[in-house]
Amino acid sequence: MSEFPGDLSRRRFLSGFAFTAGAIATGVGSWVIRPDWANAAEGPIKLGIATDLTGPIGYAGNADANTAKMVVKQLNDAGGLLGRPIELYIEDTASNESVAVGNVRKLIQRDKVDMVLGGITSSMRNAIKDPIVARGKTLYIYPQLYEGKECTPYLFCTGPTPAQQCDEFIPWLIKNGGKKFALPSANYVWPHVLNEYARKVIEASGGEVVFEEYYPLDQVDFSATVNRIVSNKVDVVFNTVIPPGVGPFFKQLYEAGFQKNGGRLACVYYDENTLNINQAAEIEGLASCLDYFKVLTKDDPVSAKIQAAYEKDYPGNFLFAAGSAATGTYRGLMLWAAAVKEAGKVDRESVAAALDHAKITEGPGGPAEMVPGKRHCKMKMYTAVAKSGNYEIVARSEGLVDPKEC
Amino acid sequence: MASSFVAVFEIASFAAIIVLVVLGLGIIASMMGIFNFAQGEFVLLGAYITYLASSHGIPVWIGMAAAPFLVGALGFVLEALIIRRFYAAPIVAMLGTYALSLIIREIVRGLIGGLYLSVPEPIGGSIDIGSVHVSAWRFVIIVVTIAVMIGCYLLLARTSFGLRVRATLENPALARASGISTARIYGATFAFGAALAGLAGALVVPVFSLFADLGIRFLIQGFVAVMVGGVGSFMGPVAGAAVIGTMSAALPWVMAPVIADVLVFVLAIAFIKFRPQGLLSGKGV
Numbered sequence: 001m002s003e004f005p006g007d008l009s010r011r012r013f014l015s016g017f018a019f020t021a022g023a024i025a026t027g028v029g030s031w032v033i034r035p036d037w038a039n040a041a042e043g044p045i046k047l048g049i050a051t052d053l054t055g056p057i058g059y060a061g062n063a064d065a066n067t068a069k070m071v072v073k074q075l076n077d078a079g080g081l082l083g084r085p086i087e088l089y090i091e092d093t094a095s096n097e098s099v100a101v102g103n104v105r106k107l108i109q110r111d112k113v114d115m116v117l118g119g120i121t122s123s124m125r126n127a128i129k130d131p132i133v134a135r136g137k138t139l140y141i142y143p144q145l146y147e148g149k150e151c152t153p154y155l156f157c158t159g160p161t162p163a164q165q166c167d168e169f170i171p172w173l174i175k176n177g178g179k180k181f182a183l184p185s186a187n188y189v190w191p192h193v194l195n196e197y198a199r200k201v202i203e204a205s206g207g208e209v210v211f212e213e214y215y216p217l218d219q220v221d222f223s224a225t226v227n228r229i230v231s232n233k234v235d236v237v238f239n240t241v242i243p244p245g246v247g248p249f250f251k252q253l254y255e256a257g258f259q260k261n262g263g264r265l266a267c268v269y270y271d272e273n274t275l276n277i278n279q280a281a282e283i284e285g286l287a288s289c290l291d292y293f294k295v296l297t298k299d300d301p302v303s304a305k306i307q308a309a310y311e312k313d314y315p316g317n318f319l320f321a322a323g324s325a326a327t328g329t330y331r332g333l334m335l336w337a338a339a340v341k342e343a344g345k346v347d348r349e350s351v352a353a354a355l356d357h358a359k360i361t362e363g364p365g366g367p368a369e370m371v372p373g374k375r376h377c378k379m380k381m382y383t384a385v386a387k388s389g390n391y392e393i394v395a396r397s398e399g400l401v402d403p404k405e406c
Numbered sequence: 407m408a409s410s411f412v413a414v415f416e417i418a419s420f421a422a423i424i425v426l427v428v429l430g431l432g433i434i435a436s437m438m439g440i441f442n443f444a445q446g447e448f449v450l451l452g453a454y455i456t457y458l459a460s461s462h463g464i465p466v467w468i469g470m471a472a473a474p475f476l477v478g479a480l481g482f483v484l485e486a487l488i489i490r491r492f493y494a495a496p497i498v499a500m501l502g503t504y505a506l507s508l509i510i511r512e513i514v515r516g517l518i519g520g521l522y523l524s525v526p527e528p529i530g531g532s533i534d535i536g537s538v539h540v541s542a543w544r545f546v547i548i549v550v551t552i553a554v555m556i557g558c559y560l561l562l563a564r565t566s567f568g569l570r571v572r573a574t575l576e577n578p579a580l581a582r583a584s585g586i587s588t589a590r591i592y593g594a595t596f597a598f599g600a601a602l603a604g605l606a607g608a609l610v611v612p613v614f615s616l617f618a619d620l621g622i623r624f625l626i627q628g629f630v631a632v633m634v635g636g637v638g639s640f641m642g643p644v645a646g647a648a649v650i651g652t653m654s655a656a657l658p659w660v661m662a663p664v665i666a667d668v669l670v671f672v673l674a675i676a677f678i679k680f681r682p683q684g685l686l687s688g689k690g691v
Binding site for chain 2: 056057058059062187213214215216218219220221223224225227231243244247248251252255256257273274276277278279282316317318
């Protein structure tokens with residue numbers, strides 16, 4: 001070995017090359033946001049976010065990451081948790097399950113985070129839950145509205161479930177639309193399971209399902225479907241077709257005169273992001289049911305404060321919206337923070353035990369609380385209708401709605 | 407009766423959209439022997455230009471008219487800078503154009519924030535014939551597709567430019583010996599193919615909304631159409647596109663859409679197995 005550090009031997013070159021290659025291989029798609037203070041003897045609490053920063057649903061993943069940054073900044077400014085600051089580790093799941101599993105392992109094994117929040121699609125949740133919860137022995141919070149039935153221990157869900165999105169919404173649709181439902185759907189797990197639940201509620205409420213049909217995820221021509229809807233005189237189209245198909249589908253329905261003849265569009269993932277897929281006239285009267293709409297900021301000061309704080313820090317394309325899981329992310333992080341405060345430590349058992357009955361009084365759309373033993377979240381639900389390119393709240397739940405899971 | 411009229415109209419309009427998208431792809435594949443994987447992204451760029459125009463308050467139809475010229479110009483530049491180097495190696499050309507497509511697609515995704523954005527059509531609403539409503543804009547697309555198809559045919563079959571393009575395809579060495587600048591012909595052909603993609607993107611964006619994956623959505627169907635129709639002539643890919651577009655739109659009327667989607671490809675593969683040269687084989691227009 002040479003004694004001079006500048007002297008390049010073959011071995012030194014190779015080891016340097018290996019280090020660089022390793023850094024390139026592990027470093028891409030990772031961000032660490034360190035707190036601007038650190039005085040605790042134990043070091044910071046490490047929080048991992050694994051979400052789709054790139055790929056087709058990057059707009060949602062970036063909104064979730066922004067929400068996490070905002071919440072962590074607020075918590076740190078208020079003195080952190082247990083006197084310790086929070087360090088935020090963000091990994092890209094890239095809308096690709098195999099990439100995601102590798103990146104999530106980095107959070108668990110390299111960064112040794114105390115909790116992971118993230119995943120947007122159900123397939124992503126299913127791919128990363130095992131590396132986090134089983135092999136990684138770490139707490140996992142899933143923030144998105146989804147089809148339910150996720151009852152893995154140490155996995156907590158903070159987005160709306162089918163019961164929360166259907167129980168009050170479908171009777172409203174029957175009253176404000178009609179009894180004959182069509183369920184056009186994208187062919188993957190969420191629509192299949194949601195429709196199973198929706199069908200039960202429709203039939204129990206005195207409605208009927210005229211047809212339920214599944215389409216390839218990238219289908220963009222719906223003329224046969226639209227014809228079936230019009231010729232069967234369907235009253236309510238309860239849609240679970242997703243982008244890119246949903247835009248042309250709604251347009252074809254509009255052009256066929258569905259709304260003009262008194263039909264009602266309904267879609268439970270429609271939020272402020274998806275409003276722009278169609279021109280306002282094409283989705284006039286579309287009804288959605290979510291835990292938050294931006295229009296709530298008019299009469300709910302807490303929602304207004306959160307929305308304003310988000311828009312101040314992150315103006316631009318990535319909206320703070322319920323369908324992107326941004327509200328579920330906010331709720332999940334605040335519930336976790338409450339649980340850590342109650343537990344007084346950050347190990348998985350103690351935090352999970354406290355999170356099991358955690359409550360927050362302030363959140364987007366209202367308060368929220370975990371249902372003990374169920375690992376799902378009670379929250380307020382709102383029904384909104386699209387009117388010339390904006391939402392109008394037409395119904396709101398009395399109190400917190402039960403998720404009815406597990 | 408009314409319902410079957412609607413069915414025929416809707417199927418024809420979707421077939422027209424596929425034909426429009428495949429025209430440029432087919433011309434580049436047939437006249438230059440290059441399978442251009444970036445063709446879908448030229449469609450996307452045409453759509454994006456139309457969106458830009460409408461979002462800046464410029465009438466949409468001006469954006470639509472500008473799109474083919476701008477995308478054509480870009481195609482001309484890309485041919486001179488990149489594609490030209492690949493003529494000797496068609497396989498490498500596929501990879502090169504694929505790389506190009508990734509770059510364009512991800513840039514557009516960044517520019518539009520990964521969102522789905524609506525673009526209004528210049529002629530909106532529906533044409534009402536009694537109780538039947540058909541989309542006015544889809545009707546326009548059918549008319550424009552027929553016009554462009556006839557225009558392309560006349561250009562390639564009846565003009566001296568078309569003759570030179572075909573000569574360059576048939577025997578480049580002899581064409582050069584006869585005083586035809588084959589490099590310039592290739593550049594012009596590629597630009598023309600790109601311009602057609604730009605026009606397709608501009609016309610279909612009001613139907614499908616703007617999103618970064620708009621182009622690849624049609625690329626697979628486009629290549630299957632070229633395979634079924636046959637490479638080497640102008641009419642082959644067009645006929646293939648008409649068949650694939652009609653089947654894609656018609657099969658969901660009679661069976662479960664998930665099965666129809668797969669069946670189109672199964673039938674196409676079976677067809678190519680028994681007739682590898684495609685529907686219309688042979689050189690010529």
